[in-house]
Amino acid sequence: MDSRPTEVQRRRILQMTGISTAGIVGFSERTLAQEEEDTNVTIEVPDQVSDGESVVIESFETDVDGVFQIFQDTDERPVYKAMEIEAGTESTNWEVELDDPIPESQSVRTSLYPIGGGQSYDTVSAEVRISETVDGANPFGPPYGTEPGVQKIEADPDAGFHSPYFLYTPDIRSIEESVNDSRERPLVVTASPWGEFEERVEGARRPDGGTTGRIANAMNCPVVSVPLTLTEGFLGLEPHELTLAHEIEITDPRRERVDRQFIAMIEDAQSRLNEGIFTIADQVHYDGGSAAADFIERVAPLHPEYINALSAGANGYSFLPVEEVTDDLPVHGDPERTTVPFPIGAGNLEELTGEAFNKEAWMDIEQFRWIGGEDQDPDDPDNYTYKRFRGDHREISQAIEEIFGTLQVDERFETSREMYDHLDVPATFRTFEGQPHSPDWEYRVEAVEFHKEQIEEDFELVHVALQEFASEAHVGDTVTVSVVATNRTDVGSSTTISLAVDGTEVEATEVQVDPNSRETVELETTFEETGEFILSVNGTTIEDPVVVDDEESTETDTQDAPTDADSEEDNSTMDQDEATADEQPGFGVVQALAAVGGVGYLIKRRLSNNN
Structure with a gap:
C-alpha cells in the first residue's frame, strides 16, 4: 500500500x-x-x-x-x-x-x-x-429492491388495502455485503387522515419531506405515507375515529378496518424493499401530529407488535394501557366510573376486537410526545378547535374530562405525563413553550432526533467489510486482517469487530465511526504451528484459509534505526517512484x-x- x-x-x-x-x-x-x-x-x-x-x-x-x-x-x-x-x-x-x-x-x-x-x-x-471476499457473498448491489425517490403504490384489495400509498426510497449508493449484521433498517411510517379521499391522497404524496424525510435521509430508511382515515361512528367528532362497533355499517371499503389496511400496506412495502441488500425490520417507526397522531393513538393498541417507536404530538391526552382506574393512578379529577374505555384505555378492547390487549408489546414501544405550549384556550376550553371529544359522545368525553381534565396542555398533557411516569411507560414528554398547535420546525426536529437516537440504539449502523490479509504464512508469523468500518448515516455509531481462528476468538475491538465516515481496523493473530486455518470476522468465514508452513520467518518486530545513507537511499527511491509513476x-x-x-x-x- x-x-x-x-x-x-x-x-x-x-x-x-x-x-x-x-x-x-x-x-x-x-x-x-x-x-x-x-x-x-x-x-x-x-x-x-x-x-x-x-x-x-x-x-x-x-x-x-x-x-x-x-x-x-x-x-x-x-x-x-x-x-x-x-x-x-x-x-x-x-x-x-x-x-x-x-x-x-x-x-x-x-x-x-x-x-x-x-x-x-x-x-x-x-x-x-x-x-467477492466472503463465502456466498454478493459483493455489491442496491440497498433496497425499489428505485430511489417517491412512487405511488396503487390500491391492492387482494393484498388487503383499498387505498393507494406512497413509498419513498432514499438515494443510497450501492453497498457491499457486510460481515456484521448492519443491513437491517426500520420502515418509517406516517399517515394523512384529514379530509376527503382526494385530499388525503394529496397530503400523503410527499413522504420525502418534513420529519419523515429527514429521518429517512439521515438514517438510510425508507418511508411509507398512507392516506387512511378513521371512520365516523360511536366515538364521535370528525371522520378520524376508528370504530369497531358492530352496529356501525360501513359501505366504503376504504374505511373498513383501516388498522388492518395499515398493516397490509406496511407488509406490502416490506416485500418490495426486501429485494435489495438491506432488509426491513418487522417493526416500524411512526411519526405524526394532530390527526395523524390521533390515528396512531388508536392503531398502536390494536397492533403494538408492529411498532418499534412512535412520535405523536398536538393532542392533549394519551392512551392509557390499563383497563381500570385504580386509587394510586394520578388522575386529574374524581371519575365516576373505573373502566377506561377504548380509545382512551384498554377497558373494552377485547369486547370490541375479540382479542385481549397486548400490554407487554405496547409497553415496549418507545414514545416521544409533544405539544405546543399555546395549544389551548383557557378562556373557552370547551370550544377549542383542536380539543378531541368535545361532547359528541358523552360517555367518552366525560371519562376524558374526569381522568385528564379539560385544558389541552396544562391539564391533559401534564396528567398524561404523570400517569405515564407512574405506569413506567417508556415515553418522553415535551412542551414547546410559546408554540401553537403546529410548532415551528426548530421544535419539530426534536422528533427527528428522537428517531435517529432510537435507530442508532436498536440497529447496527456500521458496515464492516474485509479489506486484505495474507493467505500464506510461516510458523511464528503474525497475520494481519484489515477491515473497513463504514458509517453512512448522520449519527456517530460504534461496533465491535472480532477475529476468530477455527471458531475461537483471538481478538476483538470496539471502533467508533463518525457520521458519514469510515475507519480502517487491523486485527492480528500469530500462528505457532503448521496447517490450514479458517479465519472469520464477526462470525463470517473468510473464503481462503491461511496456509502456515514450517519455515520460520526471518523478520523481527524491531528494526535498527536507519543510517543517514539508508535515509538518502530511501528518499531517492521514494522520489523515483513518485516521478516515474507520473511520467508522460x-x-x-x-x-x-x-x-x-x-x-x-x-x-x-x-x-x-x-x-
Missing part, C-alpha cells in the same frame, strides 16, 4: 540524484512550473474495498489551486474523477463520488495538477479492490537527453542561487 503523505517542494531538487531519466523529466517540469513559490500538497489514500462508485481519501491538503484527478494507474489512464480544488482545502476521510465508476479491481492513482497543466504537485497510488506516456531518447540537460541546468542554477 502506498499511502505515505508526500510533500513536494522546490528545494527537493537536489534529492533527485540517481533516479531514472523518466523521473528526472517529470520532476524537473514540475519544479520549473513551481520555481517561484514553494507548495505544500499532501494526499494520503489507503488500499480499500469499494463499490466502484467512490474512493476514500484518508487525508488531503493543498495550499495551491489545482486540478484533482483519480485515474487508473496504467499507460491508458482512464480518468474516473476530475475537479478543480481551491488553495486552502483540507479534508480527512473524504469519500469522493466518481464521475465514472471503476469497473474492476485495479491500482488507482490520485493526483493534484496545476490548473494550467504540467506535472502533478503530488500523486499517490492505492489498490481499489472490487471482488511515450518517453523516448530525445526526452532522456533533454532530461539530463535539464537536471544539469537546475543544479547549476541552484548552486548559483546558493552562492
Whole structure:
C-alpha cells in the first residue's frame, strides 16, 4: 500500500540524484512550473474495498489551486474523477463520488495538477479492490429492491388495502455485503387522515419531506405515507375515529378496518424493499401530529407488535394501557366510573376486537410526545378547535374530562405525563413553550432526533467489510486482517469487530465511526504451528484459509534505526517512484537527453542561487 503523505517542494531538487531519466523529466517540469513559490500538497489514500462508485481519501491538503484527478494507474489512464480544488482545502476521510465508476479491481492513482497543466504537485497510488471476499457473498448491489425517490403504490384489495400509498426510497449508493449484521433498517411510517379521499391522497404524496424525510435521509430508511382515515361512528367528532362497533355499517371499503389496511400496506412495502441488500425490520417507526397522531393513538393498541417507536404530538391526552382506574393512578379529577374505555384505555378492547390487549408489546414501544405550549384556550376550553371529544359522545368525553381534565396542555398533557411516569411507560414528554398547535420546525426536529437516537440504539449502523490479509504464512508469523468500518448515516455509531481462528476468538475491538465516515481496523493473530486455518470476522468465514508452513520467518518486530545513507537511499527511491509513476506516456531518447540537460541546468542554477 502506498499511502505515505508526500510533500513536494522546490528545494527537493537536489534529492533527485540517481533516479531514472523518466523521473528526472517529470520532476524537473514540475519544479520549473513551481520555481517561484514553494507548495505544500499532501494526499494520503489507503488500499480499500469499494463499490466502484467512490474512493476514500484518508487525508488531503493543498495550499495551491489545482486540478484533482483519480485515474487508473496504467499507460491508458482512464480518468474516473476530475475537479478543480481551491488553495486552502483540507479534508480527512473524504469519500469522493466518481464521475465514472471503476469497473474492476485495479491500482488507482490520485493526483493534484496545476490548473494550467504540467506535472502533478503530488500523486499517490492505492489498490481499489472490487471482488467477492466472503463465502456466498454478493459483493455489491442496491440497498433496497425499489428505485430511489417517491412512487405511488396503487390500491391492492387482494393484498388487503383499498387505498393507494406512497413509498419513498432514499438515494443510497450501492453497498457491499457486510460481515456484521448492519443491513437491517426500520420502515418509517406516517399517515394523512384529514379530509376527503382526494385530499388525503394529496397530503400523503410527499413522504420525502418534513420529519419523515429527514429521518429517512439521515438514517438510510425508507418511508411509507398512507392516506387512511378513521371512520365516523360511536366515538364521535370528525371522520378520524376508528370504530369497531358492530352496529356501525360501513359501505366504503376504504374505511373498513383501516388498522388492518395499515398493516397490509406496511407488509406490502416490506416485500418490495426486501429485494435489495438491506432488509426491513418487522417493526416500524411512526411519526405524526394532530390527526395523524390521533390515528396512531388508536392503531398502536390494536397492533403494538408492529411498532418499534412512535412520535405523536398536538393532542392533549394519551392512551392509557390499563383497563381500570385504580386509587394510586394520578388522575386529574374524581371519575365516576373505573373502566377506561377504548380509545382512551384498554377497558373494552377485547369486547370490541375479540382479542385481549397486548400490554407487554405496547409497553415496549418507545414514545416521544409533544405539544405546543399555546395549544389551548383557557378562556373557552370547551370550544377549542383542536380539543378531541368535545361532547359528541358523552360517555367518552366525560371519562376524558374526569381522568385528564379539560385544558389541552396544562391539564391533559401534564396528567398524561404523570400517569405515564407512574405506569413506567417508556415515553418522553415535551412542551414547546410559546408554540401553537403546529410548532415551528426548530421544535419539530426534536422528533427527528428522537428517531435517529432510537435507530442508532436498536440497529447496527456500521458496515464492516474485509479489506486484505495474507493467505500464506510461516510458523511464528503474525497475520494481519484489515477491515473497513463504514458509517453512512448522520449519527456517530460504534461496533465491535472480532477475529476468530477455527471458531475461537483471538481478538476483538470496539471502533467508533463518525457520521458519514469510515475507519480502517487491523486485527492480528500469530500462528505457532503448521496447517490450514479458517479465519472469520464477526462470525463470517473468510473464503481462503491461511496456509502456515514450517519455515520460520526471518523478520523481527524491531528494526535498527536507519543510517543517514539508508535515509538518502530511501528518499531517492521514494522520489523515483513518485516521478516515474507520473511520467508522460511515450518517453523516448530525445526526452532522456533533454532530461539530463535539464537536471544539469537546475543544479547549476541552484548552486548559483546558493552562492
